[in-house]
Amino acid sequence: MQYVDEFRDPELIRKASDEIHRLADAGRHYRIMEVCGGHTHAIYRFGLKDLLPENIDLIHGPGCPVCVLPMGRIDDGLAVAKGEGMIFAAFGDMMRVPGTSGSPLEHKAKGTDVRIVYSPADALQLARKNPEKHVMFFAIGFETTAPSTALTLMRAKSEGIGNFSVFCNHVTIVPAIRAILDSPDMRLDGFIGPGHVSTVIGCRPYEWIARNERKPVVTSGFEPLDLLQSIVMLLRQLHAGEARVENQYKRVVAWEGNTAALKVMAQVFQLRPYFEWRGLGFISQSALKIREEFAEWDAEQRFPIPGTRVTDPKAAQCGEVLKGVLKPSQCKLFGKECTPEHPIGALMVSTEGSCAAYYSYEHRKSTAMVASIASVA
């Protein structure tokens, strides 16, 4: 319980932890998946596992957008970016993600015009300021980010900005959950539902998980107490043999989501028949494509795309870790060839990736422990 004292209300944290210990059936082993990368990060940051009984395993889900992007898409984006007069714009957390011939940052060093933006609106602004160039925004993210890209495309179209396009890699969370549930080597008892994605899509899209798969889902906030409360809510349902969707994060998430954002997304995007996810393979209707009405601003329709497919390095077991079959430390490369400084697998690149989170908090903790024992000897 090393972090308890820095929590705002340590007493409430202890109560929630006690309630979890009371509810967890000693004869049962619980496997709860937190879908969202932000939750994974918070769980490690706060050492929440130390507050849970040993028979509750938290399995880290596919909700880190950088982690699930296939390397071939990065290669494709960078291939287009090499063209004359191109500016490649992307969020900062894309910059160190390795493609076959290097990351966007390494391409920048070799002469590609690569810019970090904090918002798709800034990429459009770059296009306004550089009329002689073409700005391609390399879009990633789940439903939290997709409406912002959509609205930016609508602004580009209404202003008639012709030197701007989007290379769209937006994915949707529910088909990934379905793929994980369909995976034969997977056994899960319930889900901590994503927080920020749910501000857009609401809680309704998870209802089939409760209804058809008989597994409870609790949409959760990001504070330590939020996450512990969500685990209490899940255990209560499991204890009573129920499976419902509950919303722990009511202060931010509306049950119906953000209807204006959903409308904008529907106007600009349509579902792709299928899309490749790193570690999970091809998943049908799991990603967004730009509609024909916006073809002029769709980099994939505007430029020739190589369509690169890259197999992940054989030794890296990202897929197993992503599905929760292996813990990060059980991968052969973890902490050896693959570290946050030199990531081989994508889960090590983003701070929301389970390997990077595990490395930064758990791994460092155990290394420190080994060091102190050595000094006694």
Add this chain to the structure above:
Amino acid sequence: MVLGQPHLGTVEVAGVRRKVDMGLLEDNMPVAGDWVLIHVGFAMTKISEEDAAEQMHLLHLLGETEQAVEEVRGYGLEAGNDVTHAQDASIQ
């Protein structure tokens, strides 16, 4: 609201002011003094002042206040006058 660009509002995060797009809250437009959760330069949802304080505390706990301010500072649109307070969500 800035005339001619009705979708833009200025937010303040820990003293830093930047313009963000409020077009995704068209059904429930924020007004000056409201608190909103922002993500990649767009206001995503309105939240109460109390919840905003909690979110700020979380950023502090995570040691990510600096990162949030840096993100807001990085937004490329210029600052204006109407102030809505803002929170930051990470990219998902």
